[in-house]
Amino acid sequence: MDKKNKKSKLKSVLNPLNLSGKAFVYVYALILIIPLTFAIITAFKTRAELTLNPIGFPESFSFDNFVTAWIDGDLLNATKNSVIITGVSLLIQTATIIFATFHLDCIRDTKIGTFMYMLLISSMFIPSVCAVTGLALRRRLGLYNNLIGEIICGSTLSAFGVFIVSGAVRSLPKEMREAAQMDGAGDFYYMAKIMTPLVKPAITTVALLNFTSKWNDSLGAILTLRDEKLWTIPMSLLLNFKGQYSVRHEIMFAGLIMTSIPLIIAYCVCQKHFVAALTGSVKG
Amino acid sequence: MKAKRIISIMMATTMVLGLAACGSVGTSSTDGDKKVIRVATWRKNDQKYYEEIERRFEEKYPEYDVQLEFNADEVSYEQNVNTDLVCRTAPDVFDLHASGQIQMYGDEGLILDQSDMEWTKNINENAKATCTWNGKSYAFPVNYNYFGFLYNKEIFDAEGLTVPKTPEELVTVVNKLKKAGYSGISYSGMTNGTKLVDAALIIELGTEKYNELLQGMDDGTVTDFLSYEGVETALKTVQYYTQSDIWYKGYKDTSYEPSLSLFAQKKAAIVFCGAYLYGEKDELMPGIDAGFFPIPTYSNSGVSYAEVGQCSCISATSKNIEGAKLWVEFLATPEISEYLCTSSRTMSTLESAVPTFEEAEMLLNSCTGYGLFKSFYTENAEYYDTELKDLKEGIFYYGDGYQEWVDVLNKRLKDADIINLK
Amino acid sequence: MTQDRKVKLKKKYNMVWKHVIWLLPFYGVWFLFSVYPQLEVFPMSLYEWNPVTNVKEYVGLHYYEMMFGLRLDSTLQNTWNTILYVIYLLGIQSILAMILTVALRRNTRHNRFFRAFFFMPMVFSGSMVCLTWSYMYDANLGVINNILALFNPEKYPGVSFFGINAIAVLCAVIVHIWHNMGHPITILTSGFNTVEEDLAEAAQVDGATKWQSFWKIEIPLMLPTIMRMVLLTILTGAMASSYQVLLGNLSAVADYDTFGSLLYKSILSATDYGPVCALSVCMFFVVGGITLIQFVALRKIEDKILG
Structure with missing residues (x-):
């Protein structure tokens, strides 16, 4: 009785429909997490690292950007x-x-x-x-x-x-x-x-x-x-970190x-x- | 009992927070004994320099207190100025781009006519003309910038290239660069997209004739875009460039940053932008020795296209017009103009002021003169602006034959019959 | 008797009016800020309205003539972009939400975790989401381009995602879905939960496979919920503006704008509010029309199923 249940359970798990459903879930979870990961990674990079190494890991995990974001973005206000x-x-x-x-x-x-x-x-x-x-x-x-x-x-x-x-x-x-x-x-x-x-x-x-x-x-x-x-937090993030010619991505992500x-x-x-x-x- | 307490606490909190909100950002025209001058600009990059100028101003005129406001985002800055003028709460002095908006504000009486101020005597005539409409000068143009091609000197030397002076030479240079593995000329589509067409037109026609042409289209007196001499060579130049495939593909809707970062990463050896970037070169293109050359056109005049930077306007509803005028005059003294322009690496509009930043001489020597872009308020633009935009985009992005686009525009101008409107 | 009744009635009316009077201030404020501006849009579309001087000049149907006459191309372009947006949104979001809902249907811990995880982006602000994604899409520094460049380093030119309209709209829709996926998943999940499971099991005992019972029994019972979700998606898509505006440029009108984003950008950068009002009026009728049609259709389908 037990064996039969287990077998049918296994069968249902390996059912192609089930598997493809699960695949969708994991792929979507990946899509969900990728932008967030890159935001986090970028927040730790310096400006130079950003242009030369956009998708790799930062060399050092310094919190400088966070401090700059707090001050420049006037986040307290x-x-x-x-x-x-x-x-x-x-x-x-x-x-x-x-x-x-x-x-x-x-x-x-x-x-x-x-x-x-x-x-x-x-x-x-x-x-x-x-x-x-x-x-x-x-x-x-x-x-x-x-x-x-x-x-x-x-x-x-x-x-x-x-x-x-x-x-x-x-x-x-x-x-x-x-x-x-x-x-x-x-x-x-x-x-x-x-x-x-x-x-x-x-x-x-x-x-x-x-x-x-x-x-x-x-x-x-x-x-x-x-x-x-009078800016609120979303506005601050959007508008405070734009230089005239460039967006300071690393600081913006730190603030984010x-x-x-x-x-x-x-x-x-x-x-x-x-x-x-x-x-x-x-x-x- | 408990509910009552909760409610009363909530109401108390609400009132406290509400009162805190009441403390709005009002400014009075006097702050203690000193008279306040509010100055607003979008040039947050120049904050340090403006603060130094403020220090010197307050040293000279101790009875005034200058309050500087910076808003780096140009869009929200301009929108704010717009609504401030509506609500009559505009800063005493504020910067604007030299555009037809200034003319509109001036004609409506929202900003002061500065034609009687001292600076009008010391300023370069071309620069003054960009802020003068119908004989009235509504703003003081603080500086101007050349606009053309920045190139990487190192790469040019390595490939044995010289600065191109004619369109054919430019195309040859770009082809050689491409063979060496570099990309086409990089540019920012979103901000500078069709600027090349305007630049070529101004170089070929000269500022005055170009403005006559635009004014004529808006009045309805001009129905043939090619009727002015020089238009055809300008359009031919741009068409030739695009058909020779010298541009970096696919940058139609990108902003500054990607175009500059291509240059910074040495993937592109030439970038189409303004020389004001020298002001931020450490941040935007570190370690690159960049030279400048103007846009070569078929007439080989060697003239460069230039644009005025910020123009200081004085609000007509300001409570402190005296102070505002003093500030603008102070900005227009040769010493201060030199300081600001040298620090921000822009060219001064005053005849007697010569900025001394590193690249200044190189810029002055790179061209035989410059033509400044001037715009005015176009009342009837809605009838032809799409066709004009299509013409510029068609020639610049797609390399289409200019004649077909000109025909479309001319037909539109004839059909609109603006001269007989109303 | 009549005297007593009269007194009672009078008391009742007094009570009713007491409540109405209490409600009036709230309704007054609501009317002032929500209803009056809505009504004002219609007459204002016939005026040339200078936002700086507040001077209004009557121009009649001029702006409508421009929109459907002279500037018909750009109106059609915007309409097409809006239609594209709705099609992408409806197609991708509905199907994806359906698949994910069904895959995460059983109430296991694993599924609950994933449902909660997929819901999370809704907590973020639209601007934060767009900042993150615009970095991904960036033509040169962008993550997507750089990853693609890894596969073809030498000749890869760096795709500008917003160069081609159809792709630009698709990019905005992707961000829209990423942000809002929690919504359809939750609605569909609770929809599925209300569908009686005994019916499905009964069908299976009678010999139907899981697949058959899914398609023939559960989906038809879910139809009202699905239809409601479709209606909501179409309406959201037609009026969506935040993602295109925040991903692109706040005020510069671009070729890939839909009506919603065109409206927003026009407000920010307008030198004349007249055409903006005209655009608002057109949007009102189009979206209102769609709502009406779908309302009627929904009622008919519901009657058909329950009837």
């Missing part, structure tokens, strides 16, 4: 900006989403409630082409080229966030709200102390998604942050590695949450 922009707008946006979802849910049976909800949700499916006019608007309002502008525009109501959290809130039994009302709980109390803990997974998902997209946003920030002192390490650590720690957040709801 960039981290501060990233933290402020992402942190504050995340807080405000999460609070906004909870608030809005709660109120929308309260009136969900009424006509006006459904209308407002549909209005918000349908905006998810309309392609967003408002980059130009949005930029001009921000300039007019004075929300251009300062952190306040970034924060305010980053904390507007996110249709996707409302969608996800709404889904969770709607699954809560209606009786709970009525029971809380009878017990004398006010709106705010109910929202903060009863509803929020119950929909925490959805809120975490949305918060993590917004965090990642805000932290990693580079193209949007290029349009709206002009002052060097330094700023990626916290992200990788965060990913390894809460991997499940990241996956849930970045792929959104499958039902959506």
